[in-house]
Amino acid sequence: MPEGPEIRRAADKIEKQLRGKTLDDVWFAFPELAKQASSLIGIQVNAVDTWGKAMLIRFADQRVLYSHNQLYGVWKLHSEDKPPSTKRSLRVRLTAEGRAASLYSASDVSLWHENALDSHPFLARLGPDLLSQQVTSGDVQKRLHDPQFRRRSLGALLLDQRLVAGLGNYLRTEILFFSKLHPKMRPVDLTSVQLSLLADSIIDITHRAYRQAGVTNLDAWIEQAIAAKEPRRQWRFSAFERAGLSCHRCGSIIERMMVGSRRLYLCPCCQLLSP
Template identity: 65%
Template sequence: MPEGPETRRAADRVHEQLAGRRLEQVWFYFPELAQEAASLIGREVSAVDSWGKALLTRFDDGRVLYSHNQLYGVWKLHDAEREPDTGRSLRVRLVAEGRAASLYSASDVSLWEAHRLGEHPFLSRLGPDLLTHGVTVGQAMSRLQDARFRRRGLGGLLLDQALFAGIGNYLRSEILFFAGLHYQARPVDLEEGALAQLAGAILEVTRQAYDQSGVTNRPDWAEADRRRGASRRRWRFAVFERDGLPCHICHTLIQRYSVASRRLYVCPRCQSAP
């Protein structure tokens, strides 16, 4: 499933396609939404952003279209007169000034008043989005020290969307590696410097994944891997999916574990157990 950076990049593409334009056509597959379609004609798409793995299309009357791609949903952008070549099932189509954005195969779509988004059954359980909500290092440190999170092992905690929205499996491995922390470490046990390093890694690795289309590796390490003929799957990450390969720092072989029912990759020397 795409993680926060991929969802935000998808939101950016839909934003570029529709934002600042007035809707000419609106179509919904879902009966409860279909009755609202006509009321959106003539409304301007004011912005498209994301919260975790959910995409939020905002209209100038204060309403927001919530959509979650889950495993199979995908937005396709196209000219209004040219149907995308796909066998997927159409769920939403928005057309503004000849430009169209069509959502296929998603099942979780709803229309909300912006001021009521906090009541959404999914969004209400999420922590702040690392790319949308302007989280600072200080705020991230404070959140990690919150009573709900501070005594939990980082291997499971980082996947908890109540902590920060958008961190998934590859980000978890990469964040812990660049923070130099074992998955069993707990925020409560970290000195202030280590906590600040963790908070910084959370923000920096997530931002790099967004800026570089999923690449979280250091540029020099990635370039060295490319020169050796490594595939993108290998060179894009520092540790994720690199089990059995040498650590870029110490050359110890990367190990794979199952933590919180998900695979996690660790350098046993750079990330020694607490």
């Protein structure tokens, strides 16, 4: 499933194509939305942003198109007269000035009034979005101290969208690696220095992945990995996907483990489980 940085980058592309433009044509596959399609024609697209792994296309009449890609959804941009060649099922198409944004394969799509978004069953449960909202390290530290989070293992907690929205499997591994923390540790176990580093890493690694199209590794380590002929799926990360390879920091062998039924990678030397 795409994580927050990937959805934010997709939103940026759609915003660049549609923002400020008036819709000439709108098509929805879902019957409950199809009857509203014509009411969006002639309406301007004001903005496209994200909340975690959900995308929000905001219209000038204060309606908002919510979509969640889940496992298989994907947005494609194209000329109005040249739709993509794909076997995927078209769910949404928004067209303006000869260009279109089409959503394929996603099933979680709905239209909301902006004032009602707080009652959305998914959005209402989310923590703050690190890429579309102003979130500081202090904000994240306060959330880590919250009673509902402070005694949970970091390996599970970092996938809980109520903490902060948009984190996923590769970000979890990378955040813990750069924080030098074992996934079984809990916020309550951490020193103030460790807690600060974790909060900084949650923000910094997410923004790095967004800026660098999913690359979270450091430049010097990338050079080493490329020189060692590692494929991109490995050199783009500091630890994720690197089981059996040397830790960039200490030279120990990166290990793979399962946490919450999902794979996680760590350095057994750099990320010791403190007593």
